[in-house]
Amino acid sequence: MKAVTIDRYGPPEVLTVTERDRPRPGPGELLLRVAAVAVNPVDLAVRRGDIPSPVLPAVVGWDVSGTVVETGPGVSRFQPGDRVVAAHSPLATGIGVSAAYVALDETLAAPAPASVPLDHAAALPLAALTAEQALSQLGPDFSGRLLVAGAAGAVGGFLVQLAALRGWRPAGLARASDAPTVATLGAAEVFSSPGTLPTGAFDAVIDAAGLPATIAAVRDGGRYLSLTPFAVPEPERSIAVEIYGVRTDGTMLDTLARHVDQGHLTLRIAHVLPFEDAPLAHALLEGGGTRGKILLTPGD
The missing domain is CATH 3.40.50.720 (NAD(P)-binding Rossmann-like Domain)
Structure with missing residues (x-):
């Protein structure tokens, strides 16, 4: 499967799309087919080495939206076919969410807001x-x-x-x-x-x-x-x-997603780009002045 990775620290050009094995969900985990991931300032810091990854090569990314395709043992809140959003920190493992498929703990996920396209929902979590x-x-x-x-x-x-x-x-x-x-x-x-x-x-x-x-x-x-x-x-x-630093929280994220559906929160999208344009996405965010989130999609 496709994944956006770094094998060294540096400018946006160190981001490359590589092939990795598709993960399998463990106990309490969901396997998502990714619709989109968002680019955040913390991703720039990891890529530059300001916040070093525990391993290299590393998969970047925290914010994800997608569809559940498989569940691990003990999952109780979601089933295949559910559309979800999640924030997942890669700081302990070096395995972020910028991949075609992602396995993550179900406690990090929430039902995606139904009132916006699934790829746009990746702008919400972090x-x-x-x-x-x-x-x-x-x-x-x-x-x-x-x-x-x-x-x-x-x-x-x-x-x-x-x-x-x-x-x-x-x-x-x-x-x-x-x-x-x-x-x-x-x-x-x-x-x-x-x-x-x-x-x-x-x-x-x-x-x-x-x-x-x-x-x-x-x-x-x-x-x-x-x-x-x-x-x-x-x-x-x-x-x-x-x-203050953020903590991932699926229950709180669920409330925020409902605020989107109720019209209380507006998601602002600046660009939707393919994984292959990850260097451009980082350069745009690093350059400042972006209004709205920059999203990356894995494509087919």
Whole structure:
């Protein structure tokens, strides 16, 4: 079967499509025929060696949508023919989801939203889980003023939508050209650059863009939650500076998929490319300015 792999670290060109054996599902596992996988910043970090893979060659990728074709012993939630989405970390094994067939634990999967094409559903898992879990860090009773930095990005867009769904009326930081989109997603106001932010005006900032200067917008004693561990400000003014990393969770993903079907979450797709264009996909994401997810499909 086809798989997108790296055998060394480096620029996008180290990504190649190779042939690998089709996996078999073990106890509690699903075997998926892959419809699409999404390209995420963590994939770029693995490819560059910033987050080394435990083995090389390695199959890249976290986000997947597909159809169950076989189940292992003990599987209870899914059966062949079911359409699912999942986020699966390759950081412990070096076996990601960018392959024609993928075996993964059923606890990572959720029924795919029925209201979108199955390949588009791959845009949901990692970015939406990151956003939902980051907002949950603020607590169910948060009622202050929230700023989302990078509000036009994949995670930032979900942060705005999910915060608005909670009734929080978040503010967004995004390029002026993205302001209409961010407002449509649910931002009560949109700022065009860190320099335009009011000093100390927000109770919390969630930074999904690696903009540590936005700590200036947090009030004394407020909270700053970074989703970009390579760009974190030093604590100041009794502000709690936190770094958050996502955890895979099929139950939470199921709730998020239902939000898509209910019209509460919009999936934004920038490009759908074949596996063979994985270097282009990484270059596009690395170049910045992409609005919506970049998806890769295995083809026939």
